[in-house]
Amino acid sequence: MFDKRSSALDLATPTAAESLARISELIERLSAAVASDRNRARGKQWPTAVFALEDPIASSQIHGYDINRFYSDPFFYVEQTLRQKLWRWENFPDDDAALTLDLPASLSYYPEYTFVGMGLEFTHDGVPLIQTDHPMTRSADLRLLEPVDFATSGWMPRVLRWWDDINAIVAGRLKVVNQMIWWRGCLDLAIQLRGYDQFILDTTERPEFVHGLLRFLVEQRCRWWDAYYRYFGLPVQPTSIGDDWINVPFISPRLFAEFVLPRYLELEQFHGGVASVHSCGNQAPVQRYLLQIKSLPGLEVTAWTDLTQSLVNIPPDKRLAIALHPNDVLFATREQMAAKLEFITTSCTGRRYGIGTSGLTPILGSTAAFVEQIRMWQAVAKEVLDPIRQPA
Numbered sequence: 001m002f003d004k005r006s007s008a009l010d011l012a013t014p015t016a017a018e019s020l021a022r023i024s025e026l027i028e029r030l031s032a033a034v035a036s037d038r039n040r041a042r043g044k045q046w047p048t049a050v051f052a053l054e055d056p057i058a059s060s061q062i063h064g065y066d067i068n069r070f071y072s073d074p075f076f077y078v079e080q081t082l083r084q085k086l087w088r089w090e091n092f093p094d095d096d097a098a099l100t101l102d103l104p105a106s107l108s109y110y111p112e113y114t115f116v117g118m119g120l121e122f123t124h125d126g127v128p129l130i131q132t133d134h135p136m137t138r139s140a141d142l143r144l145l146e147p148v149d150f151a152t153s154g155w156m157p158r159v160l161r162w163w164d165d166i167n168a169i170v171a172g173r174l175k176v177v178n179q180m181i182w183w184r185g186c187l188d189l190a191i192q193l194r195g196y197d198q199f200i201l202d203t204t205e206r207p208e209f210v211h212g213l214l215r216f217l218v219e220q221r222c223r224w225w226d227a228y229y230r231y232f233g234l235p236v237q238p239t240s241i242g243d244d245w246i247n248v249p250f251i252s253p254r255l256f257a258e259f260v261l262p263r264y265l266e267l268e269q270f271h272g273g274v275a276s277v278h279s280c281g282n283q284a285p286v287q288r289y290l291l292q293i294k295s296l297p298g299l300e301v302t303a304w305t306d307l308t309q310s311l312v313n314i315p316p317d318k319r320l321a322i323a324l325h326p327n328d329v330l331f332a333t334r335e336q337m338a339a340k341l342e343f344i345t346t347s348c349t350g351r352r353y354g355i356g357t358s359g360l361t362p363i364l365g366s367t368a369a370f371v372e373q374i375r376m377w378q379a380v381a382k383e384v385l386d387p388i389r390q391p392a
Contacts, residue, residue, distance in 0.1 A: 006164060006168070007161075007164040007165045007167070007168035008161075008164075008165075009074065009165050009168050009169070011168065011169075015075075016075065019075040019076075019079060020075075020169070022079055023075075023078055023079050023082065023169065023170075024173075026079065026082035026083065026086065027082065027173050027174060029086055030082060030085060030086060030099070030101065030174075031101060033086065033089050033099050034099050034100065034101045038093070039089075039098055039099045040098075042095070042096055042097065042098040042099075043096060043097070043098045043392060044391065044392055045389040045390060045391055045392055046352070046353075046354060046389065046390060046392050047345070047348075047353050047354050047355055047385055047388075047389065048096035048097075048354045048355065048385075049096055049341075049354075049355045049356075049377075049378065049381035049382075049385060050095065050096050050097045050354070050355070050356050050357075051092075051095075051329065051356070051357045051360055051374055051377070051378070052323075052356055052357050052358065052359050052360065053359060053360055053361070054358075054359025054360060054361045055126075055359070056070065056071075056108060056122075056126040057125060057126040057127065057361055058359065058360060058361045058362060059084050060124075060125050060126045061125060061361065061362055062087075062362055062367050062370075063080065063083070063084065063087075065080065066124045066125075067122050067123075067124060067125065067126040068122055068124060071107050071108065071122070074162065074165040074166055074169055075169060077166070078103065078166060078169050078170065081103055081104065082103065085099065091371050091375075092371075092374065092375065092378060094375070094378040094379060094381075094382055095378065101174055101175065102174055102175040102176070102177050103166070103170060103174045103175070103176055103177065104176075104177045104179045105162060105163050105166045105167075105176050105177065105178050105179060105180060106179040106180060107155065107158065107159060107162060107180055108122070108128065109128075109183070109184075109242070110128050110130060110184070111154065111155045111159060111180055112182050112183065112184035112189065113130050113131070113154075113184070113189065113192060114153070114154025114155040115148050115153045115154040115155070115156065115182070115220070115224065116145060116148065116153075116154070116189055116193070116217065116220065117134060117145065117146065117153075117154070118130060118131040118134055118154075118192060118193070119131035120155070130192055131192075132192075132195065134192075134193050136193045136194060137193065137194060137195050137198070140194070140202060140206055140209050142209070142212055142213060142216055145193075145216060147220065147223070148220040148221075148223060148224050150223075150224055150227030150228065150231065151227075159180045162180065163176075163178060163180065178232075181228070182221050182224050182225060182228075183240055183241070183242045184242055184243070185241045185242055185243030185245075185246075185260075185264075185277075186214045186217040186218050186221070186243070186260070186263050187214070187243045187245045187246065187251070187259075187260050188242070188243050188244055188245055189217050190210070190213050190214055190217060191245050193213070194213075196245075196250075200251075200255075203255055203258075203259065207258075207259075210259055211259065214259055214260065214263050215263065217263075218263045218266055218267060221267070222266075222267070222270045225239070225270070225271070236270075236271060236272055237271065237272065237273075238271050238272060238273030238274060238275040238295060239267055239271040239273075239274060239275060240274070240275045240276045240277070240278070241264065241267065241274060241276070241277045241278065242278045242279070243260070243277070243278070243279050244278075244279050244280050244281060245279070245281070246260070246277070246279035246281055246283055246286060247279060247280070247281020247282055247283075247304070248281070248282045248283075248284070248285040248286065249282075250281065253285045253286050253289070256286045256289055257286070257289050261289050261292060264277070264293055265292070265293065268293055268294075268295055272295075273295035274293050274295050274296050275296075275297070276296070276297075276298070276300075276321075277290060277293070277296065277299070277300070278300060279300070279302065280302055280303075280304065280358060281302065281304055281305075282302070282304045282305050282306075283299070283300060283301075283302060283305045283310075284305050284306050284309045284310055284313065287299060287310060287313040287314055288313060291313075291314070291315070291318075296318075297318070297319055298318050298319030298320060298321060298352075299314055299318055299319075299320060299321070300320075300321045300322075300323065301320050301321065301322045301323065302323045302358070303323050303324055303325035303326075303328075303357075303358050304325075307322065307343075307344065307347055307348075308347065311347060311348070311351075316350060316351055319352045319353060319354075320348065320351060320352070320353035320354075321353070321354055321356060322344060322348075322353055322354065322355050322356065323355075323356045323357055323358050324340065324355065324356070324357045324358065325357075325358060326357065326358050326359070326360050326361075328340050328357070329357055329360060329373065329374060329377045330360060330363065330364060330370070330373055330374075332377070334376060334380055337376070337377050337380040337381075338380050338383070338384055341355070341380065341381055341384040341385070342384055345384060345385065345388060355381070355385075360374065
């Protein structure tokens, strides 16, 4: 059993009181927006078109703050996250993403690296600096890895304290969504531990070591999730996996089938299902293996994955999450945007799908230009998609 803790934040200081007052006002504004007719209409039809920001880098640049403060000052984190939700609402009226009355509790996409003994830091503008000289980088010895402890390994004390602090600040006025979970896949972690070149050599020179390393990482992940479910009093549920090294030709389909797929099937068995598998890379050559995960409801078609080939590979009962390249939004003309979207809609006739983007960053010289370009893409998407949309 775990000893549940409460936040040690002092909410009674003058500085805290001022922050809480601003947060209360932001929650009121968010609540009104969520309840609006405009918001209730969002997401009621498909296909949808939703853009994604490359966070935390994009938001740090747009709003002008140090990401290290964002991930260390819980008052600032809550206030800024609410401001960012409202900024999107106010700047993108044609957005298909519904505004929600919740707040994510996050410490970035990378805490799992710390669970297995790697260091993690951020530059002021949000670029992650993940350790590249772990002892295992130099020695193929599984004894260099310690079992993961839910309460004490890596950032876990920080994760649990962050959860407590955010909930203390929100005080039940919003649903707090825990995004500080073990999402990162075993392939990403293994390559970071060994280094890409050495890991690829390992698969031919010492394949049993690779099997052992990936098996260890999955065992520790399941152990962590078992503790997570017990700590938060939750039932076991399907998991999501993020493995950006699923990217042919950086790995081969054979490597994925031999070393990675068996581990994914173990996760499917442990969790009772896999809800999604994410990689920004080229997945088309391994889609036939991903389909062996029978519980997987749909597949990604990333900006680097060929849509035409994916439609051959993936049966029509699987939902498609189609992501555009950032250039298809940030540097395209209206005509180019329309042509791309029309190609997707024509190709996917009879399929269930949604259209998104890879993470966008404001690289157009000004935030205003960045916003205007996304608005133009949303307007074109509305013109193309409205005639074919169906009730969700």
